[in-house]
Amino acid sequence: METVLDTIDPREALAIIGPSKAKHRGGGTAGSGAAWPEPMLRARADVLARSKVDDGGLLPAWRRYSGNFYRNVGGALGEAAASGRLLILSGGYGILRADEPISCYDRKLRLGDWPPGVLEDAVLGEARRIGATKAVTFVSASADYAKLARRIPWDIEALLVTIEFHGGGAQVEVPRRLAQAFSAWWRRSPSDYPAGMVVEELG
Numbered sequence: 150m151e152t153v154l155d156t157i158d159p160r161e162a163l164a165i166i167g168p169s170k171a172k173h174r175g176g177g178t179a180g181s182g183a184a185w186p187e188p189m190l191r192a193r194a195d196v197l198a199r200s201k202v203d204d205g206g207l208l209p210a211w212r213r214y215s216g217n218f219y220r221n222v223g224g225a226l227g228e229a230a231a232s233g234r235l236l237i238l239s240g241g242y243g244i245l246r247a248d249e250p251i252s253c254y255d256r257k258l259r260l261g262d263w264p265p266g267v268l269e270d271a272v273l274g275e276a277r278r279i280g281a282t283k284a285v286t287f288v289s290a291s292a293d294y295a296k297l298a299r300r301i302p303w304d305i306e307a308l309l310v311t312i313e314f315h316g317g318g319a320q321v322e323v324p325r326r327l328a329q330a331f332s333a334w335w336r337r338s339p340s341d342y343p344a345g346m347v348v349e350e351l352g
Contacts, residue, residue: 169216303352
């Protein structure tokens with residue numbers, strides 16, 4: 150399957166994925182990395198104060214989630230996290246760097262929870278910080294995660310990867326196929342892209 154996605158080198162792009170409702174519990178203590186802008190941190194504190202948060206320890210964000218995407222993505226996720234070029238969208242934390250230590254929480258992303266522009270600015274600021282000239286987001290088409298990707302005023306080339314799937318079992322099949330799409334992109338193996346993959350140009 151030839152797609153514009155093939156023209157973007159994962160090691161030069163900002164990669165963005167969604168979270169999952171299922172999470173690993175527990176954790177330890179961990180330090181913090183590069184700071185986020187103050188408006189994002191203030192908004193995050195406000196949203197977390199209204200969320201269900203388990204103070205049973207911290208885990209790097211990419212290890213916290215345990216849903217179908219995370220169970221199926223394989224070694225590509227750890228490699229992307231180690232590259233320092235992976236962001237995770239989060240209902241409780243807003244925008245997360247993959248290695249950022251977080252608590253176990255329960256909150257779906259609702260764009261109305263966040264002040265206008267705060268999440269968008271955080272994503273664009275991260276792209277500038279790491280020097281990315283391209284961005285690729287892998288999320289479900291129906292949730293606010295895709296809406297956020299579409300409303301970011303991208304000043305770099307940006308793609309949104311979703312899955313078109315009709316029928317029963319979408320809650321399992323869509324994240325499984327997104328994981329397959331992410332892994333195939335990361336490994337530069339376009340023959341492994343899943344059925345129903347849709348690539349939308351945003352910027």
